[in-house]
Amino acid sequence: MMAVNLPFLFCIAAVTANAVRRGIVAGLVAAVLSLTGTILIAEPNNSLVNPRSVALVSLFCIIVSVGGESMKRLRRREQHSAINARRRERILQIIFDGSPAVMLIIDSASHIVDANEAACSLFEQARDAFMGERLEHLVPTHAIKTNALHTIILPSGKLLRLDIRNTSLLIGTDSFRMVYIRDETKAVLSTERLAMAQRELYQISRATALGQLGSSIAHELNQPLTIIANYAGVARAVLAAEKPDLVAARCAIEDTLAHAFRAATMLKRLRNFVGRKPPILLQVDVRTLLEEAAKLGALATKGVRAELQIDLSHADFEVSADAIQLQQVILNLVINAADALRGYDDRRIRLQACRDATGDAVFAVENSGPGLPPKLRHDVFAPFQSTKTDGVGIGLALCRTIIEAHGGRIWCDDDTELGGARFLITLPHTAIGGKTHATRTPHLHHR
Incomplete structure (x- = not known):
């Protein structure tokens, strides 16, 4: 067997070495050169070097060359993959470290x-x-x-x-x-500092609230104390007469005591209000509420010789509210309306209530005064905003807080035929009950 293949041994070795190292081209060149050399060197009468053997060896050399080319490509792909792997590893390491x-x-x-x-x-x-x-x-x-x-x-x-x-x-x-x-160390420290700042701000706001409470008490007590002083003066005048009318004096003293108790109740409600306690909601007859508010507000309107008109034509229903607080809000609005009429010839104040299309209770206090300045239209309910020269700007802010605590809303506009300002209060229909449950369209006066 070795004797048969011996003439082509150098050819096969050369082709295999070149094909494995350099691919198909080198293998084929080696095959051509080695086969040509073998044929030229072989003896003329050598029976092993014949066309059939040369064809078989040539076919074998081609196969080896093709295989060598495949191995060369695989090595190149492997080297490329290894380079990419090292590059990815280096990138991942840079990302990891950086x-x-x-x-x-x-x-x-x-x-x-x-x-x-x-x-x-x-x-x-x-x-x-x-x-x-x-x-x-x-x-x-x-x-x-x-x-x-x-x-x-x-x-x-x-x-x-x-x-x-x-x-x-x-x-x-x-x-x-x-x-x-x-x-998260810095974030936690920032959160703790923010919480501390909020606690300090809360303490400051509480101190401010206490200051506002003092102003509110002075503002709100001024009304019942004025009424008490008036009734006490009437009782003293009656008793000082030559023939005292004991019945009239007794009525004046009873009214004085009633308003003294009302002032005490108001103080209690203010304390609950500052303590963030909810209002005491009871079913209140709106007609009675307006009549009592008009009676209390009559002193303020008489002081400026103003006409207080009260419209009770659509007030036959009840509302769930804190009667003292709601009446105080309405009375405050009436007194403010009376103060706005000083120095004007037309001095009318209108107080009315009804239900709107959704069933909400609507209270309106309007006057024939100059109206609100445009710059105060949106800030009139802010604390310390007042159109009065001697006002502290607490009353309307307190009114808004009381109404909002009832789940309602208070605002002002100039949509009134009296020509001045109009203050409106709404309380939600969910808090309304009473004698007439049918929904009514509001019958407020409009220009």
């Missing part, structure tokens, strides 16, 4: 196998110090299983508040975990 997020890689035994620069900076350690260290020596092991913030203290005494998460990481056949750590 990421601002703190990242640790741990193995299945919870040993740290790698840490990025952010971890070194956070924990104030060199990278070599992390290698092989168990994770529980760095952070609590239960911290990985919860979403709560965890507190650790570094050897330097620095306190850290950390949010720790992890995810599985499979590299080849080895299982690892990537641990992500977010430093």
